[in-house]
Amino acid sequence: xxxxxxxxxxxxxxxxxxxxxxxxxxxxxxxxxxxxxxxxxxxxxxxxxxxxxxxxxxxxxxxxxxxxxxxxxxxxxxxxxxxxxxxxxxxxxxxxxxxxxxxxxxxxxxxxxxxxxxxxxxxxxxxxxxxxxxxxxxxxxxxxxxxxxxxxxxxxxxxxxxxxxxxxxxxxxxxxxxxxxxxxxxxxxxxxxxxxxxxxxxxxxxxxxxxxxxxxxxxxxxxxxxxxxxxxxxxxxxxxxxxxxxxxxxxxxxxxxxxxxxxxxxxxxxxxxxxxxxxxxxxxxxxxxxxxxxxxxxxxxxxxxxxxxxxxxxxxxxxxxxxxxxxxxxxxxxxxxxxxxxxxxxxxxxxxxxxxxxxxxxxxxxxxxxxxxxxxxxxxxxxxxxxxxxxxxxxxxxxxxxxxxxxxxxxxxxxxxxxxxxxxxxxxxxxxxxxxxxx
Ligand SMILES: Cc1ncc(COP(=O)(O)O)c(C=O)c1O
Numbered sequence: 001x002x003x004x005x006x007x008x009x010x011x012x013x014x015x016x017x018x019x020x021x022x023x024x025x026x027x028x029x030x031x032x033x034x035x036x037x038x039x040x041x042x043x044x045x046x047x048x049x050x051x052x053x054x055x056x057x058x059x060x061x062x063x064x065x066x067x068x069x070x071x072x073x074x075x076x077x078x079x080x081x082x083x084x085x086x087x088x089x090x091x092x093x094x095x096x097x098x099x100x101x102x103x104x105x106x107x108x109x110x111x112x113x114x115x116x117x118x119x120x121x122x123x124x125x126x127x128x129x130x131x132x133x134x135x136x137x138x139x140x141x142x143x144x145x146x147x148x149x150x151x152x153x154x155x156x157x158x159x160x161x162x163x164x165x166x167x168x169x170x171x172x173x174x175x176x177x178x179x180x181x182x183x184x185x186x187x188x189x190x191x192x193x194x195x196x197x198x199x200x201x202x203x204x205x206x207x208x209x210x211x212x213x214x215x216x217x218x219x220x221x222x223x224x225x226x227x228x229x230x231x232x233x234x235x236x237x238x239x240x241x242x243x244x245x246x247x248x249x250x251x252x253x254x255x256x257x258x259x260x261x262x263x264x265x266x267x268x269x270x271x272x273x274x275x276x277x278x279x280x281x282x283x284x285x286x287x288x289x290x291x292x293x294x295x296x297x298x299x300x301x302x303x304x305x306x307x308x309x310x311x312x313x314x315x316x317x318x319x320x321x322x323x324x325x326x327x328x329x330x331x332x333x334x335x336x337x338x339x340x341x342x343x344x345x346x347x348x349x350x351x352x353x354x355x356x357x358x359x360x361x362x363x364x365x366x367x368x369x370x371x372x373x374x375x376x377x378x379x380x381x382x383x384x385x386x387x388x389x390x391x392x393x394x395x396x397x398x399x400x401x402x403x404x405x406x407x408x409x410x411x412x413x414x415x416x417x418x419x420x421x422x423x424x425x426x427x428x429x430x431x432x433x434x435x436x437x438x439x
Contacts, residue, residue, distance in 0.1 A: 036078035037339035045073065045418045057414075061396040065417070065425045068398045070221065070372065072287040072416035074340055079332035080286060080325050087324045095316065100323040101127050107330035108280065108295045116253065118264045120297055126307055127323065128314040129292040131251055132158055134279045137296075137311045138247050139166040142213065142277075142303075149213035150205040150244070152197065153404030154374060154412070156221045160404055168213075171205045173198055174406035175223060177365070194365035195225045199234055206242035214244050216265060216276075219252040222403055222412040223374045224367020226260040229268050236265075236272045246276040251294075254285035254337060256369040257345060266299045273299035285337060286329040293322025344371050347415045347422050354426045361439055363410075371416035374400075378409035380438045385411045392435075393428035 032038055047065065050058040050073055057066035057073070087093060105125035112118040128134045135158075143149050145167030151159050153172045163170050178196045205211060214235065218227040239246055248265040256262045266273040281294035298304040329337075348366070351373055355364040363376025377385040386399035389411070400407030415422055433439040 033339065035335035035339045037074065037336045037343070039339070039343055042074055042343065042418050043420055045421070047421070050417075050421075061390070064390065064394045064396040065421060065428070066396050067414045067417065067425055068396045068412070070284060070414055070416075071289065072284075072340070072344075072371065073418060073421075074287065074343065074416070076288070077286055077329060077333040077336035079328045079336070080288065083324050083328035084321060087321060092324075093320055096127070096318050096320045096323055100320055100327075101315065101318075103327050104293060104295065104323045107327045108297075111282075111330040112264065112280075112297075116262050116264055116267075118267050120266075120299070124298050124304060125295050126298065126304075126311070126315060127318040128294050128296060128311065129317045129319065129322070130283070130289070130294045131249055131279045131281060132162055133314050133317070134277070134294060134296045135159075135162060135247060135249075136166065137307070137314055138213070138245075138277055139163055139168050141306055141310050142245050143168050144212065146210070147212040148205075148208060148210040149215055149247075150202060150211055151215040151404070152202075152217075152220070153406040154222050154400060154410065155215065155404050156217060156249070157398070157402040159215050159217070160402075169210060171208065171211065172404050172406070173201045173205055174404070175220075175225075179365070195220075195223050197231060197235070199238065202235070203238050203242075206238055206244050211242065211244055214239055214246045216246055216248045217252075218248065218250055218265065219256060219262070219367075219369030221252055221370055222372050222398070223365065224370045224372060226256050226262065226368040227265075229263045232263065232265050232268050232272065236269060236275060239275055240271055244275075246272070248276045248278045250278055250280045251284050252370045253280065255341065255344065255371055257348070257367075260368045262369070266297065275300075277303060282326045282329040282333075285340075286325075286333055288322070288325045288329065291322035291325045292317075292319040293326045294318075295326075343419075344416055347371070347417070347419055348373075350419060350422055351415050351426070354430070358430045358439060359426070359433075371414060373413045373415055374410060375413055376400075376410045380433065382438070383409055385409065389429055389432065392432035393425075395425050395428055 055071055057069050057071045104127055105122040108125050109120050109122040112120050148169040148171050149163050150171045150173055153174050160170055176196045176198050179194045253262040266276050266278050278297040283289040298307055352366050361379050363379055382388050386397045389395045389397055398412035400410030
């Protein structure tokens with residue numbers, strides 16, 4: 001049985017967090033920043049406040065710090081809140097009409113142009129409820145049952161499970177650690193990612209007669225790797241040699257840190273544009289996944305034609321409220337997004353300090369993007385760290401094994417939470433390990 005929260009977690013950070021929890025959000029808040037991203041108010045949010053908001057992250061494992069599902073705890077950009085209120089006032093929430101699809105496409109195209117320098121024609125951008133729906137169309141129509149998709153691992157969990165629902169075989173290709181020992185204290189030196197593609201293994205997988213697809217995730221959830229144009233060129237060349245199509249999931253593109261740059265796969269060459277489907281969404285960067293409006297960018301005329309003939313019902317399932325929220329995010333959410341990214345970076349630096357300090361025995365490569373960290377507990381001899389921390393620290397993490405065979409002994413951790421809660425989360429984990437003499 002899972003014990004309830006108690007004084008056993010009463011470390012310094014926990015006590016500090018209890019104090020911020022006591023200051024409910026909204027109480028004593030000073031002048032709200034112009035962007036609407038109120039870091040001070042977020043810092044004051046405690047577990048009870050987040051449970052009261054009622055997200056999956058904070059209700060699925062009651063009493064636990066939610067660090068598993070990829071949601072952020074930072075509220076909403078004011079422009080999104082206003083757009084949703086206005087839509088309710090206008091009673092404008094029927095099935096998604098064509099004009100809203102076109103507005104989302106234009107807003108998405110402008111975001112791609114302004115943020116990544118990709119001048120994409122809005123008529124190539126179509127909508128679907130979420131990225132997985134787009135992937136499902138790709139699996140059904142491009143890969144096809146009885147064929148295979150190659151997935152670098154560790155991977156975002158549904159990339160391994162969803163293909164199987166469509167009779168598509170998954171060929172896992174583990175990523176390589178390039179900084180030597182996969183075990184303790186292997187912090188990647190500056191400028192070095194610490195993760196690399198195993199191109200030989202990828203080519204062998206591409207050479208399998210059944211292989212038709214490749215799953216690219218950039219930035220890569222859960223390892224936080226931001227791909228270079230050279231890496232993508234190599235993938236594109238190998239894919240061309242073996243007639244493999246590329247699904248490029250770029251949902252985490254807004255979370256790329258200094259020293260790295262998001263390069264959309266379809267922009268690296270005409271070949272790559274013809275090979276790929278690009279899937280994106282404002283759902284991660286503005287925390288609106290429940291509003292259901294992702295975008296697919298189809299840079300190959302035949303694919304666009306296929307989508308129009310075969311994905312009508314995917315478009316129809318897209319939510320009007322999502323189109324409204326997404327358009328507001330892309331068009332008016334820029335300042336909120338910049339401040340939010342600064343907060344995420346602050347959390348990443350805190351995490352990094354812990355990983356260099358008390359938790360230095362844990363295998364860790366600082367992410368280059370995303371708000372997700374990959375922690376390897378095999379040096380400590382933990383074979384089920386997610387279960388261990390759930391039981392002993394009341395921290396809910398993703399079991400690395402859900403991310404592929406390469407994930408045994410690892411966990412995926414979402415660090416997009418109030419900074420004091422992140423400190424409490426790490427304190428609880430370290431306290432549990434220390435009590436067992438593991439650190
Ligand atoms: C890499 C990746 N792709 C897709 C998704 C799904 O996002 P959505 O349901 O908002 O489309 C997620 C969510 O965490 C993700 O991390």
